[in-house]
Amino acid sequence: MWEYTDTVKDHFFNPRNAGAMNDANAVGEVGSLSCGDALKLMLKVNPETEIIEDAKFQTFGCGSAIASSSALTELVIGKTIDEARKLTNQDIAEFLGGLPPEKMHCSVMGQEALTAAVAAYKGEELDEDDHEEGALICKCFGVDAGMIERAIRNNKLTTLEMVTFYTKAGGGCNSCREPLEELLADTNKAMVAEGLIKAEEAFIFGSAPAPKKEKTVKGFVIPDTPVAAPTGPAQPSAPVQIAMPAAPAAAPAAVAVAPAPAPAPAAAPATGLSPAKEAILVARLIEEMRPTFKRDGGDVELFDIEGNIVMVHLTGACSGCQLATQTLGGIQKIISEALGRPVRVIPVAKT
Amino acid sequence: MKDMTEVTPVYLDNNATTRVWPEVVEAMLPYFSEQFGNASSIHAFGAEVGGALRQARRSLQELIGAEFDHEIIFTSGGTESNNTAIRSALQVQPGRNEVITSAVEHPAILSLVDWLEKHEDVVVHRIGVDKLGRLDIDAYREKLSDKTAVVSFMWANNETGTIFPVDGLAELAHQHGALFHCDAVQAVGKVPIDVKSTDIDMMSMSSHKLHGPKGLGALYLKKGTRFRPLQRGGHQERGRRGGTENAPAIVGLGKAAEMARASMAEDIKRMTALRDKLETGLVASVGHCFVTGDPLDRLPNTSTIAFEYIEGEAILLKLNQAGIAASSGSACTSGSLEPSHVLRAMDIPFTAAHGAIRFSLSRETTEEEIDRVLAVVPEIIAGLRVMSPFWSADGASPENFDPAYA
Known part of the structure; x- marks a missing residue:
């Protein structure tokens, strides 16, 4: 059974303003019978002041749909039309003390009914229906199949990691991994058929690498840079890195499909921040982390930043610590989140 | 849920699971x-x-x-x-x-x-x-x-x-x-x-x-x-x-x-009688509802009744409040938005499939329990129908409601 808040239960068992209204002058009817949700919102608006003097609802739907409708009427009564149209579904959900992720659509339906009623009152045309469609795939972040498919198509995504970067789907409890893999494989297959991506780029179901701990950083060796490579055109031996989009936030349309990990210095992507500002931010983050390391008898210092690579000195107990790899992973996560792009943190020896 | 009242709860969800004897x-x-x-x-x-x-x-x-x-x-x-x-x-x-x-x-x-x-x-x-x-x-x-x-x-x-x-x-x-x-x-x-x-x-x-x-x-x-x-x-x-x-x-x-095995013959007889009493009682007192499934050949303990113009989860929550446990094949209880695949395969309209409630009896179900269900269900259904856009003061009026994207 769903975990409803006490407010949701209260508004379901004791709904406010339920029933028909015969003298309404603004009515919004939305919903979908196949989904089992439909709402009729009736408003009585004072034509002089444009204040909503009364509101009633009739809802065909589950407990949270009825509670959302009840909350909606309580929220709009006493507001002017212009104030009311600023209400969002988040306002409804907040009024109810939150809704389970699968039930957020109930609050969306409330907002849509309000929009429809206001449009009817003003004599405006309703905008195109733009509500999300498809089955809810990722329950942690409320991402549905339609949104994921659009992200895959628009950005030519071909790995699970990229899907998670773009949509957040699969970034939580990971229980949607299988449906996510299926959706990616199906969408890629269709894209190959349409000539949007090459067959060899497409994700094949079941081909995702198993989640594993990155163990490639051994000891504290500075990875070879292409310049330093002594013999021939050897490949850079930088540890294998999962292909990541260059700039998720800035220019998703321009992202090439899973580029091979480029040599570090060349991979500096465009972000909202200038390199200098990024450096200041990273320095500050590391400074904030230092007390934690010092408590354990170690220390960490920023050495340099080159593109996607953040180089740090590990000293004291941190240096040579068996947990160094995990420590670096933690720092890497914090910096990546702050910069809004993936970076790799590697330890370098102090010279 | 805590909403259970002081009265002994009535368990009519035996197709989901049963009490271990x-x-x-x-x-x-x-x-x-x-x-x-x-x-x-x-x-x-x-x-x-x-x-x-x-x-x-x-x-x-x-x-x-x-x-x-x-x-x-x-x-x-x-x-x-x-x-x-x-x-x-x-x-x-x-x-x-x-x-x-x-x-x-x-x-x-x-x-x-x-x-x-x-x-x-x-x-x-x-x-x-x-x-x-x-x-x-x-x-x-x-x-x-x-x-x-x-x-x-x-x-x-x-x-x-x-x-x-x-x-x-x-x-x-x-x-x-x-x-x-x-x-x-x-x-x-x-x-x-x-x-x-x-x-x-x-x-x-x-x-x-x-x-x-x-x-x-x-x-x-x-x-x-x-x-x-x-x-x-x-x-x-x-x-x-x-x-x-x-x-x-x-x-x-x-x-x-x-x-x-020991008591099957009499259990079938008793459960069938109670099930039939529940069905005829509800259909007569509630209106705009019908029994689903094959009336001539079905389990003696199972009755799924489709209540039109209201949604199953809302009914279940109200039933739970009244101390009655049943289940629905409805969308909102299963997490998906589609109603029961069984009722859809039977071509039962959406307005009714969403409001289908399954009562499943066991050999422990008593006549008093069935009477309690018969006493509270009509009021629950009527209360929810007042809130339904397919309902007006005069009763069912599905033609008066035409939502924007159906």
């Missing part, structure tokens, strides 16, 4: 801390357990009318039995890669065949049903061929209680050399079964639907049927299902099977 618990208890041995061991601790397992196997054998007790393989539940049966049937018949099943099976079959179809090159035929939930037998005949590896039909539907004529369906499958599997999870213990007199090759059962413990099921495998285990391991269950036997649960299931 006290006698069953009592039979199980010694096998936790006294007779805890592993049945495979040579010493006395193990030997005693072995004897108890044999007895339990015989009790289940008698309940389903199997010819031999070794035709019963204990599993972890109905779902494992279903997975084992379908996969085994495909593996032992190279060259046959088609599965026939119905559109109204339990997800333990449907999601498995979806997977096989999508990822393992299996061709799946899903046979439809009519408005009463009866199988389209002509469509079934048409799909049978020498490519059919296995046919899987349920004995009784978990939502409507509709019973399929599985003995006849099994004969048809054998005419084409296909194996026949039956998901009898809802039927075992509720209706008489004599599996040896049928052509059924494999049959799935679950313990907790007949007042046994959860986490245990069984697969009937007719002697001589070719078989590949799903779970390999030790020699348990004659090498057909590896893993140390769940001795306490098996003993419990044996006891439950014994008890179900």
Whole structure:
């Protein structure tokens, strides 16, 4: 059974303003019978002041749909039309003390009914229906199949990691991994058929690498840079890195499909921040982390930043610590989140 | 939920799971801390357990009318039995890669065949049903061929209680050399079964639907049927299902099977009478509702009533508040937005399918309990209908409501 808040239960068992209204002058009817949700919102608006003097609802739907409708009427009564149209579904959900992720659509339906009623009152045309469609795939972040498919198509995504970067789907409890893999494989297959991506780029179901701990950083060796490579055109031996989009936030349309990990210095992507500002931010983050390391008898210092690579000195107990790899992973996560792009943190020896 | 009132709750969700009978618990208890041995061991601790397992196997054998007790393989539940049966049937018949099943099976079959179809090159035929939930037998005949590896039909539907004529369906499958599997999870213990007199090759059962413990099921495998285990391991269950036997649960299931068999005839009579009283009472007092399923051939304990113009979860929450536990095939309780696949396959309109409520009785259900349901349901339905956009002061008025995107 769903975990409803006490407010949701209260508004379901004791709904406010339920029933028909015969003298309404603004009515919004939305919903979908196949989904089992439909709402009729009736408003009585004072034509002089444009204040909503009364509101009633009739809802065909589950407990949270009825509670959302009840909350909606309580929220709009006493507001002017212009104030009311600023209400969002988040306002409804907040009024109810939150809704389970699968039930957020109930609050969306409330907002849509309000929009429809206001449009009817003003004599405006309703905008195109733009509500999300498809089955809810990722329950942690409320991402549905339609949104994921659009992200895959628009950005030519071909790995699970990229899907998670773009949509957040699969970034939580990971229980949607299988449906996510299926959706990616199906969408890629269709894209190959349409000539949007090459067959060899497409994700094949079941081909995702198993989640594993990155163990490639051994000891504290500075990875070879292409310049330093002594013999021939050897490949850079930088540890294998999962292909990541260059700039998720800035220019998703321009992202090439899973580029091979480029040599570090060349991979500096465009972000909202200038390199200098990024450096200041990273320095500050590391400074904030230092007390934690010092408590354990170690220390960490920023050495340099080159593109996607953040180089740090590990000293004291941190240096040579068996947990160094995990420590670096933690720092890497914090910096990546702050910069809004993936970076790799590697330890370098102090010279 | 805490909303339960002081009155003793009325449990009418026995198709979901049942109360373990006290006698069953009592039979199980010694096998936790006294007779805890592993049945495979040579010493006395193990030997005693072995004897108890044999007895339990015989009790289940008698309940389903199997010819031999070794035709019963204990599993972890109905779902494992279903997975084992379908996969085994495909593996032992190279060259046959088609599965026939119905559109109204339990997800333990449907999601498995979806997977096989999508990822393992299996061709799946899903046979439809009519408005009463009866199988389209002509469509079934048409799909049978020498490519059919296995046919899987349920004995009784978990939502409507509709019973399929599985003995006849099994004969048809054998005419084409296909194996026949039956998901009898809802039927075992509720209706008489004599599996040896049928052509059924494999049959799935679950313990907790007949007042046994959860986490245990069984697969009937007719002697001589070719078989590949799903779970390999030790020699348990004659090498057909590896893993140390769940001795306490098996003993419990044996006891439950014994008890179900002993009182089945009178239980059927009493449950049918109570079920019919519930249905006629509700249809008469509520209005705009109807009973789903095949009125002539269904389980004695199951009644799914579709209440028009309101949604199931809202009804369930109100029922729960009144101390009545039932269930719905409705969208909002399962997490998906589609209403029950069973009711949709029966072509029941959305406005009614969303408001379908399943009342499933057990042999413990009393007349007083049914009377309480009859007393509170009309008011709950009326209260929700006042809030429904398909309803006006004059009653149902679906034509007055036309939502923006339907």
